[in-house]
Amino acid sequence: IWRTFFGGRYLILLMGAFSVYTGAIYNECFSKAMNPFPSGWSVTGMFQNGDWSEAVLEGNQYLTLDPNVTDVFHGPYPFGIDPIWSLSNNHLNFLNSYKMKMSVVIGIIHMTFGVCLGVFNYSHFRKGYSIVLVFLPELVFMVALFGYLVFMIVYKWLVYGPHNSQTAPSILIHFINMFLFSTSADNTELYTGQHIVQMVLVILALCSVPVLLFGKPLYLFLNHMLNSRIKSSSSSDRRPLLSQDGEGCINAVEGDVEEGGSAEEEEEEFDFSEVFMHQAIHTIEYCLGCISNTASYLRLWALSLAHAQLSEVLWSMVMRNALSWSQFYGAAILFPVFGFFAVLTIAILLVMEGLSAFLHALRLHWVEFQNKFYSGTGYKLTPFSFSSILESLSSPV
Incomplete structure (x- = not known):
């Protein structure tokens, strides 16, 4: 197991660096708020x-x-969460809403980036038709529905403040009404003409589905039919060359037959049903995956809440009790208690929580992100290794 940890030392270093960055965003260290700037x-x-x-x-x-x-x-805090929220009674409600929305925003941006990476695959393999018939419908479907959700979240953050927070509408109700083509009297509009904009976006998303489903199979079928007609017309226009003694005529005919046989062997068979079935599976997986994958990014919110609660429990049940001793022997008791607190922090928060967060992040990259562009049909992955580089340098050329 130590060899495993040593092999992943760079990964563990990055995990620690990003954990420190996340703690700086929340201005927390061991569940205690830090105050590098004056509170707002x-x-x-x-x-x-x-x-x-x-x-x-x-x-x-x-x-x-x-x-x-x-x-x-x-005004807002210069960087991260204002530490005064740690003293409030409703800090969990505030962070709950904030972390949930941030998880959705990060997830949608991450998946949209994965969809855009597919363009490089299509350009590399010279499949320009896939950019128009696959990439653009996927991008329209993602941006029209879930990109609009990110827009509503950011718009509500920017427009609504303390003076009008009592009249702020619910984004979730607006997003549900968007699919139902309806409005709620109790839920006011975010901006003028919101209902019309949402109807147009849903129609665009629905129109992109048949393009994604039928576009590529029909293009390949028509392209195959056109190539077949061109090959049949070119083969019928062939004229054999005749020699004076007649032997050249026999040789020319035989050569023509051989060329035609090789062309038929090189011609790839086209099965429209197989291509259509493959594209139908891809369309269903993508459209349904956009919904389930977006919800899957909420695991970031759940992990953050669990980590915050565990750190708060460790502090309140261990260190706070030791610090409450006001007598002279309280200092002596503090040393072993701090050692116990440090062991629990390393074992639970750093090791267990760190590996759990790593596994969830790896799952998000593998399933939610890579299925937007990765197909696994290229070159075999060769992980970076110092030993392989040293062996290649030491081996004779």
């Missing part, structure tokens, strides 16, 4: 405007910061 929230405005008084402070365990009050909210 301030309690001063609540006292200055008379919203908070001594009676309010004494009678309530939880107080609410109203961003609509002057000098309470100064």
Whole structure:
């Protein structure tokens, strides 16, 4: 097992680097918030405007910061999540919605990038018709439905703020109504003319499905029929060359027959039913996969929530109890408790959670991302290895 870890040392290094980056985004280290920049929230405005008084402070365990009050909210945090959310009672609801939407946005961008990589395959194998009949319908289907979902998420983040958050519509209801060609009276529009735009996008997505299903098989069938007619017409126009003694005539006829036989052998057989069946399977897998694969990226949201809760449990049940000892022997108890906390953190959060996140990320790359462009019919993969390079350099030419 140590040889396995040593072989994946670069992968483990990258996993650690990205984990540090993710912790910087959430401004958390061992479930405790970091505050590298001043918070965008301030309690001063609540006292200055008379919203908070001594009676309010004494009678309530939880107080609410109203961003609509002057000098309470100064603006978004420069980088990552504002650490004041770790002190709030509704921080889980806030991070829950944020992480869920970010997982969907990352997943759709990742899958769209995979669809675009298919263009390089079609260009390399000189299949320009696949760019028009396969790539463009796939891109239209993805962008018209799920790319529009990303647009609605970002648009709602930019347009709706503290002053109009009470009237913010539900994106999920809008996305469901988009497929039903309907509207909800209780759910206001994000922008003017949203219903018309959504109808056009759904129609474009539906029209791309028959193009993806019938376009490539029909093109290959018509191209095969055209080539067959050209070959039959060219073979009927052949004229044998005759020599004076007649022997040349026999040789010419024999050579003509041999050439025709080789041409028939080289001519590939075309089975329309097989091509259509293959394209039908690809179309069904792609259209249904866009829905299931998008939902599969929500595992990023679930893993992040599980990791946050595990780190918070380890801190509150282990380190917080040790730090609560105010007597002189509390310092002596803190040393073994910290060792226990470090072992649990490395074993559970770093090793178990790290390998779990790696396996889920590998699955997302293999299934959700690579099935958009990878077919496995090219050259066999040769992993990077220092030993193979050294052997090739030391071997005689």
